[in-house]
Amino acid sequence: xxxxxxxxxxxxxxxxxxxxxxxxxxxxxxxxxxxxxxxxxxxxxxxxxxxxxxxxxxxxxxxxxxxxxxxxxxxxxxxxxxxxxxxxxxxxxxxxxxxxxxxxxxxxxxxxxxxxxxxxxxxxxxxxxxxxxxxxxxxxxxxxxxxxxxxxxxxxxxxxxxxxxxxxxxxxxxxxxxxxxxxxxxxxxxxxxxxxxxxxxxxxxxxxxxxxxxxxxxxxxxxxxxxxxxxxxxxxxxxxxxxxxxxxxxxxxxxxxxxxxxxxxxxxxxxxxxxxxxxxxx
Numbered sequence: 001x002x003x004x005x006x007x008x009x010x011x012x013x014x015x016x017x018x019x020x021x022x023x024x025x026x027x028x029x030x031x032x033x034x035x036x037x038x039x040x041x042x043x044x045x046x047x048x049x050x051x052x053x054x055x056x057x058x059x060x061x062x063x064x065x066x067x068x069x070x071x072x073x074x075x076x077x078x079x080x081x082x083x084x085x086x087x088x089x090x091x092x093x094x095x096x097x098x099x100x101x102x103x104x105x106x107x108x109x110x111x112x113x114x115x116x117x118x119x120x121x122x123x124x125x126x127x128x129x130x131x132x133x134x135x136x137x138x139x140x141x142x143x144x145x146x147x148x149x150x151x152x153x154x155x156x157x158x159x160x161x162x163x164x165x166x167x168x169x170x171x172x173x174x175x176x177x178x179x180x181x182x183x184x185x186x187x188x189x190x191x192x193x194x195x196x197x198x199x200x201x202x203x204x205x206x207x208x209x210x211x212x213x214x215x216x217x218x219x220x221x222x223x224x225x226x227x228x229x230x231x232x233x234x235x236x237x238x239x240x241x242x243x244x245x246x247x248x249x250x251x252x253x254x255x256x257x258x259x260x261x262x263x264x265x266x267x268x269x270x271x272x273x274x275x276x277x278x279x280x281x282x
Contacts, residue, residue: 026111036124036218038131043172043215043231045271046238048091053242057092060238062271065167089269093242096129097263098122104256115258119247122262126245132222133268137237138174138229141276142166150182151175151228151281159230159277160210166274168232173212176225179281180205180216228279235275241266 041047048058064085071080100118107115143162147155160170175183183189183206190200200206207214212230217223231237243265250259270276 028111030112030117036128036131036221037216038127038221039134039174039215039217041239043233044134044237044239044268045233045235048238048240050242050244053093053240056242057090058240060089060091060271062087062089065272065274089238089271091238091240091267091269093240093265093267095243095263095265096126097261098125099259099261101252101255101257101259104258107258115260119260119262122247122260123245126262126264128218128221130239130264130266130268131217133266134237134239135217135222135224137268137270138231138276139278140270140273141229141278142273143277145277145279147279147281149282150185151179151279153186153188155279155281156210156228156230159228159279160212162277163230163232163275166272168235168272168275170210170212170230170277171233172231172236173209173214173228174217174223174231175214175228176217176223177219178225179228179279182281183209183214226281228281230277230279232275235272236270237268237276238271239266239268 046060052058064087067085068082071082073079100115100122102115102118107113143159145155145159145162156173163170184200184204189206189209205214205216219225241264243263245262245264248261248263250261251257252259
């Protein structure tokens with residue numbers, strides 16, 4: 001035995017982890033990434049599943065607000081003719097997905113089932129993609145409030161006013177991380193004497209503002225950090241899912257690989273843009 005090997009046996013100072021008597025411990029599980037804050041599905045006005053969509057697309061018939069009027073009819077004259085009008089909204093789900101390929105050797109040598117782990121993360125990425133589609137739909141808001149460097153209560157109430165002027169109810173407020181920080185710095189929501197609650201101090205966030213449910217949405221899931229949206233959850237947007245998240249496993253013998261395809265067919269569309277108001281800050 002060489003002098004170097006003898007030293008390595010006797011001293012960790014000259015040894016290498018994983019060799020000879022010096023053990024290198026590898027944690028048995030992977031440390032997961034942080035869970036992203038996504039908009040819950042129950043915030044959609046309508047969620048259509050595969051059984052609802054028999055073809056490649058889905059048509060929604062919407063009543064046009066404020067059509068048909070009752071008029072004063074002078075005695076002996078014809079009654080005015082009028083009618084409620086309708087519009088059509090066609091929603092066509094598109095396919096999103098990712099393919100995963102793992103060599104047989106990696107499957108054999110790995111400390112855990114790496115293919116299953118990858119499939120799990122693919123499902124998370126598709127959920128985040130759905131959240132991005134929701135934000136894209138919210139960006140079609142009929143009205144936008146342009147704020148300054150930080151959001152103000154006046155910005156929020158003006159957005160609520162836009163929604164209410166169209167006869168909808170402001171039920172939800174989605175905010176980016178910078179807007180969430182702005183809200184934490186509004187003393188009305190932090191001082192118990194003004195707000196009547198210590199929710200901000202105890203939880204770090206106000207769950208309800210001016211009757212609206214407040215939700216912080218992750219910047220890494222399609223949300224612009226300086227944007228926020230006021231919506232009426234009964235009228236704002238619709239989700240059409242032709243194919244739920246689906247996993248198809250298969251083999252690639254020529255490459256000695258195990259593989260999987262994870263796909264989803266989905267579309268998100270604004271139902272009534274007047275039921276959405278966007279607030280932008282800098």
